[in-house]
Amino acid sequence: MRWSKTLIPTMKEVPSDAEIPSHQLMIRAGLIRQLMAGAYTYLPLGWKAVQKAAQIIREEMGSADAVEIHMPALQPIELFDRTGRNEAFGSVLIRLDVKRGDRDVHMALGPTHEEVITDLISKQIKSYRQLPLTLYQIQTKFRNEERPRFGVLRTSEFLMKDAYSFGTSLEQLNEAYDAMYAAYCRIFKRCGLTYIPVEAESGPIGGDASHEFMIPAENGEDHIVYCESSGYAANLERAETGRSTPDLSGSGSGAALEKVHTPNAGSIEAVCKFLKCKPEQMIKTLIYLADDQPVAVLLRGDHEANEGKIRRALEAGSVELADETTIKSITGAGIGFAGPVGLECRIIADHDVPLIGDAISGANETDQHYINVNLGRDYQLETTYDLRNACEGDPCPKSGEPLKFVHGIEVGHVFKLGTKYSKSLNAVFLDENENREPIIMGCYGIGVNRIVAGLAETKHDDKGLIWPITVAPFEVLLIPLNTGDEELMQVAEKMYADLQGQGIDVLFDDRAARPGVKFNDADLIGIPFRVVIGGKGLKDGVVEFKGRTAENPEKVPVDNAVQYVVDQVAAAKAELSA
RNA sequence: CGGGAUGUAGCGCAGCCUGGUAGCGCGCUUGACUGGGGGUCAAGAAGUCGCAGGUUCAAAUCCUGUCAUCCCGACCA
The missing domain is CATH 3.90.960.10 (YbaK/aminoacyl-tRNA synthetase-associated domain)
Known part of the structure; x- marks a missing residue:
């Protein structure tokens, strides 16, 4: 892609509406623009990053035998009535009453797709022979957030990968869950994210039925409780403490009530x-x-x-x-x-x-x-329980060491649903003995936008973004310094064509801008590798190659440059392969 | 939904208190010089001062209402 043919509106100044680093940088680097509170346009660079994250998700879902489908964002309200979630969602659900002839059609913009997919499965799956099955989609979800905030981290419209597993038994559910859990670890590793799987509130099934995947970040909305020595990690709602019932024989100094x-x-x-x-x-x-x-x-x-x-x-x-x-x-x-x-x-x-x-x-x-x-004299207790949120310094339930707290951005959630939706929407199968049983479900979500925003939030320096090569909008930024120099441009054009020929995703900064502008933009948009072709270097037969975080550029002979870049890109990708 | 703040050129802001010709920096256009980390000079274009109403001879400025955005909190299957 040529810079002159695309839209990359970089900004020198920090937009006043943006508070946190990811929001500021995504705007400044020309990834997004806001339309209204909680709704953003993804510009070419931002959308490419989202697509790359989505592609990684597709590949890993495929490896885990999950199959992609695409469901409507428009959903009949009747489905939500049947599961009780029309009421449960409250104002979060965006409802639409649309005129068709002389009647009103009641629908909603899908906040998630449990209802739609369970309805589909209830009609298509009849026998245990057809199960297990895991389907997924990457769809825009709509939720009327009471307070959208933090740029793209909490919006009313967002891209989500949601997978749903269907099985005949808890064993099948557990297999699907474990497969998804493993796939999530591979996805987030390949995306170059620092992440922590934490135990989350698990609802009716109990046990280890729910995990959230968190990116540790100061500006995250979630609270993660963890223990370094045992590896225990849970969100605040879920986190247990290793406290136990103290002596109940009495307390206090004996001072009168x-x-x-x-x-x-x-x-x-x-x-x-x-x-x-x-x-x-x-x-x-x-x-x-x-x-x-x-x-x-x-x-x-x-x-x-x-x-x-x-x-x-x-x-x-x-x-x-x-x-x-x-x-x-x-x-x-x-x-x-x-x-x-x-x-x-x-x-x-x-x-x-x-x-x-x-x-x-x-x-x-x-x-x-x-x-x-005082206990014993003024009131009595037979025992005590863990009834409160964990506090920093509470003993870990596994090791007894003090628990630590950190904020996190939730990027993924795996959840054992059980039969909540299959029962209310009558998704049943016939087992070997001709018994009708509700299908046992799991659901598994990833916030695709949050992968990108989470990277922006956690991978940057004072000059701009620092993309991992797997999600970076481009792998290489090729900068000819003087676009007026015909000889130099011939070399640059050839290298641009050759790199593309080698399958490298390269952005060609063909703007007639001053070097300072190009260098600063390069740092801001954070493409992992930068190749600079300048008049001085060319006289010595070299171009400059620099990783985004490298101190100084390396000089590479023009003739070897393409192969060198190809090798470096391959090496960087290999580092992030799961 | 409670509390707080802000709306003036594409972006960042001043002007408002004390009413009287619409300002600055960056960006943008044209030209010249320049050419390895946001360069210099010159000439320009661009704003219904969020919107509506009111007070006044006169409103960006004062008053009332309204809309929007941001922050803190509540909420977040």
């Missing part, structure tokens, strides 16, 4: 300000409804409740925070004044609660708190 007036102090923060104490000194009492039964959950004041853990501890199907009426009827007080002392409902506590001596808690009376609350 005392009720204090705390007017309008219904939050941890307000109570701390009023009583001049720290949140760590408080017992936070949250009233939940677990399968419609009220339960009080005790946590240390500075800790965050984890509803997944609470649900599992209670062995409940669903848990949600109780409404104000329920709280009043159980505690006898307004919101913010619940406490364990004298509370007449089931109470479960986090491991850290018994360790708080002379604690402060609500008195189950509006505008009243207790101080010097």
Whole structure:
């Protein structure tokens, strides 16, 4: 491709709307332009990078025996009604009511494709002999994000690879899952990404049924909890702690329980300000409804409740925070004044609660708190659970070493779905004994845009992008320094043609711009290899070859240059092969 | 959806407080010089000051409303 024939609008200045490096660089390097909040046009360089990532995904899906199809973005709302997700998606689902003659057609722009593909399979698969099967597509997904942000990392319209596996048994599901997991590792390695597979919230199947693939990055929205010595890694929702139930015989100094007036102090923060104490000194009492039964959950004041853990501890199907009426009827007080002392409902506590001596808690009376609350004397516990989000420094569940935290960008998610969709959409097969069974499904997503944005976010220096050769929009940037020099241009044109002839993806900077402009643009757009043809070098019969991150260029004889570049490109690719 | 900020030329910004001819840098066009890390000189083009209403002799500037974008939070199958 000739620079003069394509559109690469590079920018010297940082756009004011872009905060994080990937957003700034993708705009400055001419990869993307914003149309509106959460919707971006991919310009030639950006789109080529996306296509290269997509091609790697296709190759690895193929190796894992997944087959590509293409499903509509337009989907009938009725399918979402059948799975209950019309309601569950809420405002995230973009609904369209379209007139056709005298009737309204209700549809949605697909936020994902479980419904569509399960519907397809329910009609096409009848026998266990047709399974297992894994299908995938690369499609634009539409989600009405409440708050699109971080450039291309969170948008309302994005390109996703989604694969779905269909099997007759858990064994088949596990095989498909493992194949996808392995394929994902190969994909992200080939894309040159630094990634961590982490355990994620797994829903109804439990166990190791879900992993997310994260790119560690300061600006990532997800929180990863990990342990260096055991290799344990999980997202914050999922991460367990290695804490255990402490001594439950009693706590505190023996100071007398005392009720204090705390007017309008219904939050941890307000109570701390009023009583001049720290949140760590408080017992936070949250009233939940677990399968419609009220339960009080005790946590240390500075800790965050984890509803997944609470649900599992209670062995409940669903848990949600109780409404104000329920709280009043159980505690006898307004919101913010619940406490364990004298509370007449089931109470479960986090491991850290018994360790708080002379604690402060609500008195189950509006505008009243207790101080010097102690286990054994003032309230009782039979055991404790892990009910809160992990904190930095908590013991690792495997090694007991302190857990560390890092932010991450989620680029992939593999998930064992089970029969949620096959049951609601009647996707069943006939087994060997003529029994009708629901198909067991898995789903596996990759955010294609996020591969590109994640690379931009994590692979750059102060001059610009640094692409891995596999995803780089071009492999080689060929720069003739003086386009007015006919002799030089003849050499350059020949090299351009020869490199293309060797299968090298080369961008030819044929602009009549000054060297400084070309060099700075070259660094900004981050093509892995740069070949410079200049008048001085040519007199000595050499051109300059430089890797994007190399300190200095190497001089290569003109006659060997093409072969040299071909070898370097091959070597760089080999380094990233899975 | 709560909190905060910003809309002036393609990009980055000043001007607004204290109303009175629309500014700067980069980029763009033309010409000359120049030619290995965003060069110099000269001459240009380009803006309904986000939009609507109001106050005023007069509004980029003051007032009201509205739209858009960004940031923090809530949300994110």
